[in-house]
Amino acid sequence: MTEEIIISGFGGQGVLSMGQILCYSGVVEEKDVSWMPSYGPEMRGGTANCIAIISDQKISSPILTKFDTVIALNQPSIDKFESAVKPGGLLIYESSTALNPPTRTDIEIVPIEAANEATKLENPKVMNMIILGAFLKKKPILKFDNVLAGLGKVLPERYHHLIPLNEKALRRGMELVEEVTA
Amino acid sequence: MTEEIIISGFGGQGVLSMGQILCYSGVVEEKDVSWMPSYGPEMRGGTANCIAIISDQKISSPILTKFDTVIALNQPSIDKFESAVKPGGLLIYESSTALNPPTRTDIEIVPIEAANEATKLENPKVMNMIILGAFLKKKPILKFDNVLAGLGKVLPERYHHLIPLNEKALRRGMELVEEVTA
Amino acid sequence: MNEKRMIEEEKHYEEVIAEESICINDNLVYEKPDTLLDTPMHYCPGCGHGVAHRLIAEAIDELDIQEDTIGVAPVGCSVFAYNYLNIDMSEAAHGRASAVATGIKRVLPEKYVFSYQGDGDLAAIGTGETLHTCNRGENILIVFINNGIYGMTGGQMAPTTLEGMKSTTTPFGRDVKIMGNPLKITELIAQLPGVYYCTRVAVNNPKNVRRAKKAILNGFQYQKREKGLSFVEIVSNCPSNWKMTPVESNKWMEENMFSFYPLGDLKVPEKEDE
Amino acid sequence: MNEKRMIEEEKHYEEVIAEESICINDNLVYEKPDTLLDTPMHYCPGCGHGVAHRLIAEAIDELDIQEDTIGVAPVGCSVFAYNYLNIDMSEAAHGRASAVATGIKRVLPEKYVFSYQGDGDLAAIGTGETLHTCNRGENILIVFINNGIYGMTGGQMAPTTLEGMKSTTTPFGRDVKIMGNPLKITELIAQLPGVYYCTRVAVNNPKNVRRAKKAILNGFQYQKREKGLSFVEIVSNCPSNWKMTPVESNKWMEENMFSFYPLGDLKVPEKEDE
Amino acid sequence: MAKVKGDILIDIEKCKGCELCVVACPQDSLEASRKINNKGYHYIVKIEDNCTGCMNCALVCPEGIIKVYRKVDKKKVHLATISNVSKDINITVSE
Amino acid sequence: MAKVKGDILIDIEKCKGCELCVVACPQDSLEASRKINNKGYHYIVKIEDNCTGCMNCALVCPEGIIKVYRKVDKKKVHLATISNVSKDINITVSE
Amino acid sequence: MKKELKLMKGNEAMAEAAIRAGADAYFGYPITPQSEVLEYLTNFAYQKTGMVILQAESEIAAINMIYGAAGAGKKVMTSSSSPGISLMQEGISYIACAELPCLLVNVVRGGPGLGTIQPSQGDYYQSVKGGGHGDYKMIVLAPSTVQEMVDYVKLGFDLAFKWRNPVMMLTDGALGQMMEKVELFEQLPRETVNGIEKWATIGKTKDRERNVITSLHIQPDKMEEINLHLQAKYKKIEEEEIRFEEFAMEDAEYMITAFGLVARICQKAAMLAREKGFKVGVFRPQTLFPFPYKQIDSYTKQIKGILDVEMNAGQMVEDIRLAVNGKVPVEFHGRMGGVVPSPEEILEKIEEKFVGVPA
Amino acid sequence: MKKELKLMKGNEAMAEAAIRAGADAYFGYPITPQSEVLEYLTNFAYQKTGMVILQAESEIAAINMIYGAAGAGKKVMTSSSSPGISLMQEGISYIACAELPCLLVNVVRGGPGLGTIQPSQGDYYQSVKGGGHGDYKMIVLAPSTVQEMVDYVKLGFDLAFKWRNPVMMLTDGALGQMMEKVELFEQLPRETVNGIEKWATIGKTKDRERNVITSLHIQPDKMEEINLHLQAKYKKIEEEEIRFEEFAMEDAEYMITAFGLVARICQKAAMLAREKGFKVGVFRPQTLFPFPYKQIDSYTKQIKGILDVEMNAGQMVEDIRLAVNGKVPVEFHGRMGGVVPSPEEILEKIEEKFVGVPA
Numbered sequence A, B: 001m002t003e004e005i006i007i008s009g010f011g012g013q014g015v016l017s018m019g020q021i022l023c024y025s026g027v028v029e030e031k032d033v034s035w036m037p038s039y040g041p042e043m044r045g046g047t048a049n050c051i052a053i054i055s056d057q058k059i060s061s062p063i064l065t066k067f068d069t070v071i072a073l074n075q076p077s078i079d080k081f082e083s084a085v086k087p088g089g090l091l092i093y094e095s096s097t098a099l100n101p102p103t104r105t106d107i108e109i110v111p112i113e114a115a116n117e118a119t120k121l122e123n124p125k126v127m128n129m130i131i132l133g134a135f136l137k138k139k140p141i142l143k144f145d146n147v148l149a150g151l152g153k154v155l156p157e158r159y160h161h162l163i164p165l166n167e168k169a170l171r172r173g174m175e176l177v178e179e180v181t182a
Numbered sequence C, D: 001m002n003e004k005r006m007i008e009e010e011k012h013y014e015e016v017i018a019e020e021s022i023c024i025n026d027n028l029v030y031e032k033p034d035t036l037l038d039t040p041m042h043y044c045p046g047c048g049h050g051v052a053h054r055l056i057a058e059a060i061d062e063l064d065i066q067e068d069t070i071g072v073a074p075v076g077c078s079v080f081a082y083n084y085l086n087i088d089m090s091e092a093a094h095g096r097a098s099a100v101a102t103g104i105k106r107v108l109p110e111k112y113v114f115s116y117q118g119d120g121d122l123a124a125i126g127t128g129e130t131l132h133t134c135n136r137g138e139n140i141l142i143v144f145i146n147n148g149i150y151g152m153t154g155g156q157m158a159p160t161t162l163e164g165m166k167s168t169t170t171p172f173g174r175d176v177k178i179m180g181n182p183l184k185i186t187e188l189i190a191q192l193p194g195v196y197y198c199t200r201v202a203v204n205n206p207k208n209v210r211r212a213k214k215a216i217l218n219g220f221q222y223q224k225r226e227k228g229l230s231f232v233e234i235v236s237n238c239p240s241n242w243k244m245t246p247v248e249s250n251k252w253m254e255e256n257m258f259s260f261y262p263l264g265d266l267k268v269p270e271k272e273d274e
Numbered sequence E, F: 001m002a003k004v005k006g007d008i009l010i011d012i013e014k015c016k017g018c019e020l021c022v023v024a025c026p027q028d029s030l031e032a033s034r035k036i037n038n039k040g041y042h043y044i045v046k047i048e049d050n051c052t053g054c055m056n057c058a059l060v061c062p063e064g065i066i067k068v069y070r071k072v073d074k075k076k077v078h079l080a081t082i083s084n085v086s087k088d089i090n091i092t093v094s095e
Numbered sequence G, H: 001m002k003k004e005l006k007l008m009k010g011n012e013a014m015a016e017a018a019i020r021a022g023a024d025a026y027f028g029y030p031i032t033p034q035s036e037v038l039e040y041l042t043n044f045a046y047q048k049t050g051m052v053i054l055q056a057e058s059e060i061a062a063i064n065m066i067y068g069a070a071g072a073g074k075k076v077m078t079s080s081s082s083p084g085i086s087l088m089q090e091g092i093s094y095i096a097c098a099e100l101p102c103l104l105v106n107v108v109r110g111g112p113g114l115g116t117i118q119p120s121q122g123d124y125y126q127s128v129k130g131g132g133h134g135d136y137k138m139i140v141l142a143p144s145t146v147q148e149m150v151d152y153v154k155l156g157f158d159l160a161f162k163w164r165n166p167v168m169m170l171t172d173g174a175l176g177q178m179m180e181k182v183e184l185f186e187q188l189p190r191e192t193v194n195g196i197e198k199w200a201t202i203g204k205t206k207d208r209e210r211n212v213i214t215s216l217h218i219q220p221d222k223m224e225e226i227n228l229h230l231q232a233k234y235k236k237i238e239e240e241e242i243r244f245e246e247f248a249m250e251d252a253e254y255m256i257t258a259f260g261l262v263a264r265i266c267q268k269a270a271m272l273a274r275e276k277g278f279k280v281g282v283f284r285p286q287t288l289f290p291f292p293y294k295q296i297d298s299y300t301k302q303i304k305g306i307l308d309v310e311m312n313a314g315q316m317v318e319d320i321r322l323a324v325n326g327k328v329p330v331e332f333h334g335r336m337g338g339v340v341p342s343p344e345e346i347l348e349k350i351e352e353k354f355v356g357v358p359a
């Protein structure tokens, strides 16, 4: 198994942590992992993305241009990375804010109203966790428990009281996939 | 004509100027010239030498290990450069202070009691000019007038009143050669 | 621009023009100076760099010296200053802005030259250049933005970081035993005979902004009169790396920075000199 | 050694022992310290560097810290200081001696560390390192030889060259309009909180030599008590590049240097501190 | 006495919502909008109509995006009243 | 009263003839020799026998080559006189 | 014993490795993309081992603090990125000449000038040929994984002391910023390396001559002696310390040469190429000095051509050419200014340069 | 008109040439063996042409003053020697990236470290391959006579402005200190070079956009563009600016390659060799970048071998090897640390390396 993913969105949406959680979980499962951020000069704001690779084999290039999965949290990310999904691959995107949804037909496209759902969970910050849940439902490459372990590693200790909320968000994401793809 | 000379002595004895005078004179005669000092770290004292080349042709290497003429103003210079005279070449040395005179037989050796003579001229500083005169007598490669012109270039203007004294020393050197080689 | 946004905006402009407006040119009492370009600045919200830039532009406009002014930008958050000021400008290597300014001024003595530098740039890596430029009394203006931190690189300790202040390289607060005391470089510079004018200002409230503006104006004017070096320190904030809101950061600055870096003139021309 | 010389010398020694001599060990009241090696020094006749070296060696001997002292030599005439002092020493790149000393002291905090630097080294190229080392209050001693010139490279202007003073790069005398005023770096350094002790001495006469010795002793003693940085400026001569005899050079120094660089303490520990 | 009336225009797309203007305004005329602009910032809006045109907000604004207008409502002289229109129209001129 | 008598030894081969010691000597005991040493310098010699061992010369010597000796000629007590030798010998001890 | 596996950023992993290698001191100045090294160390190092951490006032101060502390026989390290490393060139030349062991890290960014903060390999020449003045060599290690960044910290210190020579780890912004799984070695004690008392400035004991650290030898023949000694040492290093990695080279008909992170991208490209029927392998020098000239040359009988790929305008490619000395064609593909090549574009280059010759 | 012939020291001749070339400014810091440049200028320059002369507080200040003044479109120059040039590496990288014309002189001394003050060629790599970070090139001129030092000052300024590129004159302590006869060109006026208003910071007039001097391009693709532009420029320079000198090459069977002063010593050696019956010639690159690869390669059919001679451990020899690409054997003879080879020892090397093959 090798899963090559790019996660993209605004700075502050938590795209970097999403990739890190996947990679931490991968480490727990003794897989090879690689996390590569795109880093920019701005202190605040701007767009951000990261490439996460989880594999049973040794990973060669940590930098890729084609992905098994693209996760897009805003419109510019959809525009930029739709074409980067490998044929037959997966594109998950945040759909409550997207105005121009992706159009490819040779890939699986999963819209998730994560922003709206996050508001319902009364914490817009967990939007990313909802999407991550959706991804994990679509591609159960990692055990849910290990993902929670990964979450624990990425969240600084002082925020560990938020783990239950994040778990809830992850699970909500998983449900949503079933709803949309049902 | 190509004359390759090394002039060596204590710092302060004026070896560098001797070479420069020869080269200036060479320029006046439209010859090619090259003057290469050995420069060291010490501010005062220590030994110094320079290589002067005067030639009708274009000069290639300004750095040489064998010379047509060696001019040695002190014992260490005799010791160091006696062997650097080309076979058949010329070695002129200051003999009033030298304890171990040179011994080669395949070259011409000219001892000049320049220090003593300089004292007689009441200016120990012109010792170098006496030797230079001797050299020019032995190897009249440059016209005397041009040498005087060269002297005028090397001496800073404020010392130009000393030119007659220096001329006298040069001439005395020429005489001395006749005396020794007579 | 997406559709949703356009709709929102239209609403806003409608609001604005809903009632009889006095917003006509005749009534205009303040707008950004011409020399400040329209390009949106890359600074974080509330960062003092923006105000400082504007004041320089205002001074240039007021003295009508846009064609004759050359600026030097440092390496620091203000590295892109040349994107905002509509004058010829040179970026300089980290810490070397005053040397670059010296180079320019010496060959173009009739031009106005200023450098704009952060505290890391001017008081750490650039200490030597700063001190010697000031000591030579180069006839330039140095604008020094002291925000007590390395802004651009993400909040490391600067020479001016206060005792006990946290930064990414003093995670437990600046320990003066290890890192030394915060450096009052302006106090040192004021003592050099080559320095004609030396002052410390801030841009945290309208009154201070006006004073800061005056200081910069002074700097250019003394330069015109070939008086030597003018040095204007602007005590400033870095909300992002101080990890505060802009409003909090200004408050923190007033409470903590001003006591160590007191505002006011450090060296002013004697009367007959002016 | 040539024969003539040997004969002369013998004569001299004969002269010396001609009459009943008191030159026996019991009567010895002064000789060069042990830590000063016998190697003849490369300095020009009458150069102050030699005395300064000897005083450091005397201080080391008196405090019995030869095994625990590490010196840092600069690039300047004193680059070969390590040839004369019988202690572990490190040569440093031009201007960086205080950074090198910092590196040593931080990893060997229990050792005595000093740097020895000329005015070009310390106050021109090394300004940044000097100021920041002092500001950090590194627990070291800096000995600063101010001879107002670049000795080693043949007499170019130093930051400390006096107004109007000629050098090979100010052939018409230092013009402060072009080159700025001579820099009183010691006055600046004295103000840094990290600096515990700061004084200016000279070695031109026996009284001053004694004072200079005391200053160096102080520096090492404060270091022992972990007080922070001690800075000892020695105003010195450079007969060769000033183009004077040694005796003239000392006179010139007294008449010209001392008025601009007045001897005396710039910062001394408060009583309770000592 | 002349009445001073002020107003401001903020280039809201460039506003970064730092709220320094809000704090600087002696009239408490300003507040962050609940809406965000294109860059995602809660831009500033005037919430009171009591602006005096004192320029404080503009002076502290790091983005230099506030234009300030001020009008001194000078004493007006009544010229005429035109009646017989849907509503009376008063015509005045400033001194 | 005790009489102080001093002397110095100069390592003349290392002397550079700077004459700083000459100037420093309050007794004017020193002078440059007309002779030169191996390095070509006019080294220093003691020309008067009035040295007090004050160390001034040694303190200012850049080469650190002056050793200073000092002897306090303390009051001497007469022990005995041995006669009948070619010349009388007086034996004294210091206090 | 359980392996200690962690997911770490390259920069932080290097910092942690330095602590664990028992490093005595780090002196450095912040610069993107490597400031995390100093930041991590200020958080953890002193508490864990008493390691000295000092933020210097500049890179020049930092390298000279390194000179001082390395001269005192301690295990010391600095890190910076391209412009900062340029400022250190004088200091490095001094360190190399005085034969001081230390570990220098260059997390390269796009140049020249202030450039970008994105990854680059534009400083190969500077590190390998000598950015400072005079004839000297650093041992240059080029990791391609975060794991190697960790391992090379330890290796770097070992080599530095074995040869009394500065060691440069030449890495880049991407490796510094990316996270990978790393296996950390156990904490080593901070202890004095054997033999340093013979040369280090630690205080002259009565039983030995004083130690002097210097690079000044004013007599040319003495200075030549020093140089001959250095050259002889470098020759020995070339004999003993060459390290490299081969990927699918057994049956390769074409060889890609690359160092650092790029080599991994090339491995992916080689895999893609093999899917298309081109027998492509990758040769990756892990030590840039000493350079595996012979090892590369030994493939000239087997392969038809070489494509050298770098994130620069072509620097290591000269060493590849020197290695094969005209025996096989050497082509070059480079990206600059912080742009990272993709596996696909490398594949394209292979096809373009060696077209029509599938295996 | 009568030629103006003078006997001058290399360093002073350069200084005089700078004045005569109409240079606007010199910024520099003293260092042996080149301090005479600044000394000469402080004596004569301002009085003669109003040229600005400033002794900087350090080499780093000097190179950044150069950056500022060159950015203002003026003809500016600095000079230093090896350690000082190392300190300038960051600045040089900035200057190259911002495409600023200026003349830098390195009067090389023996390294590494503080080394000696005697002549050396140990900084070839640094000047030619890039001592600073990133991919950039200086035009590197290597004079072998005092006359060329004079001529290359003028040529250097011309090339600098023609290509908007820093030009480095790579010379050495011996050339700097020796005196030769020079023919000085006439005093040129100090005048503004055409076209600088398009890029220089001279004050933004109303009729144009502002000029910005920078080397920062935070977007990698933009930075790559800058790099591609630079590389294209360098390629053009390689096409147009190669300069070299041949000595007795017509019938040569063996070629000595050497640059700078050493080439003249090699000429003498070639003459000695010919006396012994070896047909030896000398090829001397006058531009080290651009390097005469093709010109050297063109001799591979004629000659049997090359002896490269340098005052270093072997630096240019790599470019010679790259030029001939294995076609003829390339041998090397080098002296280091300030030692200058003699004609006799070079002759010996020729015999030793190519023994038993007299013409």
Ligand SMILES: Cc1ncc(C[n+]2csc(CCOP(=O)(O)OP(=O)(O)O)c2C)c(N)n1
Pocket: C075, C076, C077, C078, C094, C117, C118, C119, C120, C121, C122, C145, C147, C149, C150, C151, C152, C153, C158, C238, G029, G030, G031, G032, G059, G083, G084, G087
């Ligand atoms: C030679 C060099 N060293 C370090 C850096 C990294 N660097 C960029 S800006 C900066 C400090 C910025 O701080 P400051 O000068 O205070 O400006 P601010 O961003 O706070 O306005 C540093 C260390 C660099 N670009 N070049």
Ligand SMILES: Cc1ncc(C[n+]2csc(CCOP(=O)(O)OP(=O)(O)O)c2C)c(N)n1
Pocket: D075, D076, D077, D078, D094, D117, D118, D119, D120, D121, D122, D145, D147, D149, D150, D151, D152, D153, D158, D238, H029, H030, H031, H032, H059, H083, H084, H087
């Ligand atoms: C980087 C560098 N720049 C310049 C020099 C040349 N240099 C050697 S010593 C010196 C100045 C010496 O003057 P100072 O520090 O005053 O010491 P002094 O010789 O007067 O005791 C200079 C400029 C150098 N060696 N290295």
Ligand code: SF4
Pocket: A043, C042, C043, C044, C046, C047, C048, C049, C077, C147, C151, C152, C237, C238, C239, C240, C241
């Ligand atoms: S990081 Fe700090 S200094 Fe830089 S722009 Fe942001 S707030 Fe301003």
Ligand code: SF4
Pocket: B043, D042, D043, D044, D046, D047, D048, D049, D077, D147, D151, D152, D237, D238, D239, D240, D241
């Ligand atoms: S040059 Fe000057 S400082 Fe140097 S040794 Fe001679 S007198 Fe002393």
Ligand code: SF4
Pocket: E006, E007, E008, E024, E025, E026, E027, E028, E029, E030, E050, E051, E052, E053, E054, E055, E056, E057, E058, E068
């Ligand atoms: S101009 Fe004055 S009153 Fe009006 S909004 Fe601004 S600060 Fe408030």
Ligand code: SF4
Pocket: C046, E010, E014, E015, E016, E017, E018, E019, E020, E021, E022, E043, E044, E057, E060, E061, E062, E063, E064, E065, E066
């Ligand atoms: S000060 Fe300017 S940028 Fe900040 S909130 Fe007000 S208008 Fe917006």
Ligand code: SF4
Pocket: F006, F007, F008, F024, F025, F026, F027, F028, F029, F030, F050, F051, F052, F053, F054, F055, F056, F057, F058, F068
């Ligand atoms: S010890 Fe005193 S009295 Fe004796 S020679 Fe020296 S200075 Fe003169």
Ligand code: SF4
Pocket: D046, F010, F014, F015, F016, F017, F018, F019, F020, F021, F022, F043, F044, F057, F060, F061, F062, F063, F064, F065, F066
């Ligand atoms: S002070 Fe010392 S070196 Fe100078 S003359 Fe006297 S004894 Fe000689």
Ligand SMILES: [Mg+2]
Pocket: C118, C119, C120, C145, C146, C147, C148, C149, C150, C151, C158
């Ligand atoms: Mg700052």
Ligand SMILES: [Mg+2]
Pocket: D118, D119, D120, D145, D146, D147, D148, D149, D150, D151, D158
């Ligand atoms: Mg000095």
